[in-house]
Amino acid sequence: MDTKLTKVVREGRYIGSLDVKPGEHYDPEFEASVEEILTRLGEDPKREGLKRTPQRVAKALDFLTSGYHMTVEEVVKDALFEDECEEMVIVKDVEFYSLCEHHMLPFFGRAHVGYLPKGRIVGLSKIARVIDVFARRLQVQERLTTQIASGLMAVLNARGVGVVLEACHFCMVMRGVQKQNSQTVTSAMLGTFREDSRTRAEFMELIRRSSVS
Numbered sequence: 001m002d003t004k005l006t007k008v009v010r011e012g013r014y015i016g017s018l019d020v021k022p023g024e025h026y027d028p029e030f031e032a033s034v035e036e037i038l039t040r041l042g043e044d045p046k047r048e049g050l051k052r053t054p055q056r057v058a059k060a061l062d063f064l065t066s067g068y069h070m071t072v073e074e075v076v077k078d079a080l081f082e083d084e085c086e087e088m089v090i091v092k093d094v095e096f097y098s099l100c101e102h103h104m105l106p107f108f109g110r111a112h113v114g115y116l117p118k119g120r121i122v123g124l125s126k127i128a129r130v131i132d133v134f135a136r137r138l139q140v141q142e143r144l145t146t147q148i149a150s151g152l153m154a155v156l157n158a159r160g161v162g163v164v165l166e167a168c169h170f171c172m173v174m175r176g177v178q179k180q181n182s183q184t185v186t187s188a189m190l191g192t193f194r195e196d197s198r199t200r201a202e203f204m205e206l207i208r209r210s211s212v213s
């Protein structure tokens with residue numbers, strides 16, 4: 001792995017300080033590719049407003065795909081706790097932003113995650129971090145959903161995990177069929193969430209209820 005990428009992500013966390021001094025390059029090859037795209041679009045990459053755009057785009061895309069350099073294990077490692085709790089835990093309405101692998105356009109929405117512990121619970125914020133590990137990659141919504149579910153199942157060894165994602169795809173909104181109000185809902189159910197319809201129904205009912213605020 002080159003040093004630039006290890007700088008973007010360190011010990012499972014995105015490192016924001018990628019500031020480059022004026023006149024310095026962030027990633028010359030990456031920036032040259034962006035410059036080519038700008039030229040192809042009929043733009044002048046040398047004009048004032050676009051001068052630093054290749055660098056900004058390179059940094060933004062590295063951030064938006066930083067999940068490739070993270071693992072679930074790294075992200076949750078300090079926040080797994082042994083606990084006898086056996087009741088369902090749900091973290092819902094977690095916003096996520098991803099890029100569709102077909103057009104590299106954003107899709108974004110809300111994720112709802114539930115699990116039934118089996119002797120081990122996880123720090124709640126880590127569930128949101130696990131979502132980002134997989135969302136910050138080029139994705140299809142279905143794979144994103146199953147990766148979150150299996151990633152959590154692997155570290156939690158839970159009795160069951162359920163994940164529901166509701167998203168809006170810019171490639172269907174800004175271009176293509178241009179359906180502004182379409183939403184895509186996907187789910188992945190593992191363990192008891194798959195095998196037991198009552199567990200699944202309890203999960204679906206709890207994520208449907210109105211929130212605290």
Ligand SMILES: Nc1nc2c(ncn2[C@@H]2O[C@H](COP(=O)(O)OP(=O)(O)OP(=O)(O)O)[C@@H](O)[C@H]2O)c(=O)[nH]1
Pocket residue numbers: 100101102139140141142169171172175176177
């Ligand atoms: N299953 C799935 N499809 C997706 C996702 N994101 C985008 N797509 C779809 O991927 C498909 C790609 O189809 P193609 O016909 O190869 O591409 P296209 O000509 O750009 O398709 P249109 O969007 O219909 O104009 C489209 O139907 C997109 O809506 C996703 O997360 N899951």
Ligand SMILES: [Zn+2]
Pocket residue numbers: 100101102103104105169171172
């Ligand atoms: Zn797309």
